[in-house]
Amino acid sequence: MRKLFIILGIIASVLALVLAVLPLSNLAYFPAIAALLFGLMAFYISNKNSQSVKTVQLVFLLTIIALSISIYKSIFQTVEVGNTEELQVREQQSEEEAIEELEDLDLEDLDLE
Amino acid sequence: MLKYVFILSLMLPSWAFSQNSAFKAGEKLSFTASYNMSGVLTELAQVNMETSEVKTSKATLLRLKCTATTYSKWDSFFKIRDLYESYVSPTSVKPYLYKRDIYEGGYTKFVQYKYSHSKGTVESLIRKKKKGGGTYDQNKTLNISSSTKDIVSTIYYLRTLNLSSYAPGKNMSLTVLFDNKPTEIVISYLGKETINTNIGSKTCYKLAISIKNSNVLKGTNDNLLWLTADENKIPVFAKFKVAVGNGELKIKSATGLKN
Numbered sequence: 260m261r262k263l264f265i266i267l268g269i270i271a272s273v274l275a276l277v278l279a280v281l282p283l284s285n286l287a288y289f290p291a292i293a294a295l296l297f298g299l300m301a302f303y304i305s306n307k308n309s310q311s312v313k314t315v316q317l318v319f320l321l322t323i324i325a326l327s328i329s330i331y332k333s334i335f336q337t338v339e340v341g342n343t344e345e346l347q348v349r350e351q352q353s354e355e356e357a358i359e360e361l362e363d364l365d366l367e368d369l370d371l372e
Numbered sequence: 373m374l375k376y377v378f379i380l381s382l383m384l385p386s387w388a389f390s391q392n393s394a395f396k397a398g399e400k401l402s403f404t405a406s407y408n409m410s411g412v413l414t415e416l417a418q419v420n421m422e423t424s425e426v427k428t429s430k431a432t433l434l435r436l437k438c439t440a441t442t443y444s445k446w447d448s449f450f451k452i453r454d455l456y457e458s459y460v461s462p463t464s465v466k467p468y469l470y471k472r473d474i475y476e477g478g479y480t481k482f483v484q485y486k487y488s489h490s491k492g493t494v495e496s497l498i499r500k501k502k503k504g505g506g507t508y509d510q511n512k513t514l515n516i517s518s519s520t521k522d523i524v525s526t527i528y529y530l531r532t533l534n535l536s537s538y539a540p541g542k543n544m545s546l547t548v549l550f551d552n553k554p555t556e557i558v559i560s561y562l563g564k565e566t567i568n569t570n571i572g573s574k575t576c577y578k579l580a581i582s583i584k585n586s587n588v589l590k591g592t593n594d595n596l597l598w599l600t601a602d603e604n605k606i607p608v609f610a611k612f613k614v615a616v617g618n619g620e621l622k623i624k625s626a627t628g629l630k631n
Contacts (some may be wrong), residue, residue: 341447
């Protein structure tokens with residue numbers, strides 16, 4: 260039982276850490292909470308049977324790192340649009356091309372004001 | 373008899389040209405698109421919708437431009453730079469030229485529809501990248517009905533509808549040309565609702581959108597669109613449900629409004 264909780268705890272905490280590093284850091288909270296719960300269970304069982312808690316501490320450590328990264332990101336990272344220069348050039352070009360295309364079209368049925 | 377003819381002739385212009393009182397050239401709407409997972413929102417991209425005037429030697433058209441740009445934190449994973457354009461009549465929002473130029477994580481595609489309403493056809497051009505480099509074109513002529521629109525002009529067309537006269541539960545179907553296929557979408561008016569947005573608390577018309585014979589959008593009444601219940605009918609909030617989760621589109625700013 261203890262082993263199962265430790266394994267689950269490690270998997271969840273590693274997943275939390277990976278998600279926290281990726282731009283999806285908001286989603287890291289779910290595995291982080293799961294890892295904490297598994298860790299606590301493993302810690303409780305280990306203490307009861309007076310077994311080593313070293314690996315359980317590892318689970319906690321990883322989870323705390325993951326949580327601090329995601330909390331830091333959610334507070335300090337502002338969302339901003341990346342480089343759109345290329346898109347703006349495309350928009351400009353597209354409009355120029357469109358005007359040429361529209362010249363060829365029959366706009367006779369256009370309902371003008 | 374003559375009296376009626378006179379009254380009718382007075383009313384005719386207002387029938388014919390009263391369609392678009394919702395937007396004009398120079399309008400700029402900015403949205404944030406986010407992915408929703410069990411209540412945790414992850415912001416993905418910024419969506420802009422702009423209108424501008426385009427002059428040709430024969431006429432003045434309205435250019436409806438929609439762009440989608442991923443936020444910089446996503447750019448190294450999945451960069452999106454999409455451009456959707458439609459050149460429409462300023463009064464009836466009838467499209468004359470549609471262009472879609474997308475870049476999504478390395479995948480590019482260019483689609484152009486040239487409408488010929490008198491013939492009831494659309495000249496379609498699809499340009500894709502070849503494997504070995506370079507591009508190839510695919511030309512086709514499609515038959516359309518007089519009310520067929522593209523995706524961009526459909527969004528704007530919804531704003532020109534007189535929603536205040538609709539009874540809750542009313543359905544309406546529109547034909548949208550997408551990927552060379554005329555797709556029928558059904559819009560149902562659900563009623564009025566007041567919601568909080570970034571541009572203040574707004575009373576809105578709530579619309580549900582579904583696509584016929586397609587399972588892209590999931591659920592019934594889970595794909596919703598809120599348009600402000602004023603003359604401008606700004607789309608302020610949209611919710612959609614697809615196979616991989618829920619998404620949201622929230623307004624960030626609105627400038628250059630008509631009313």
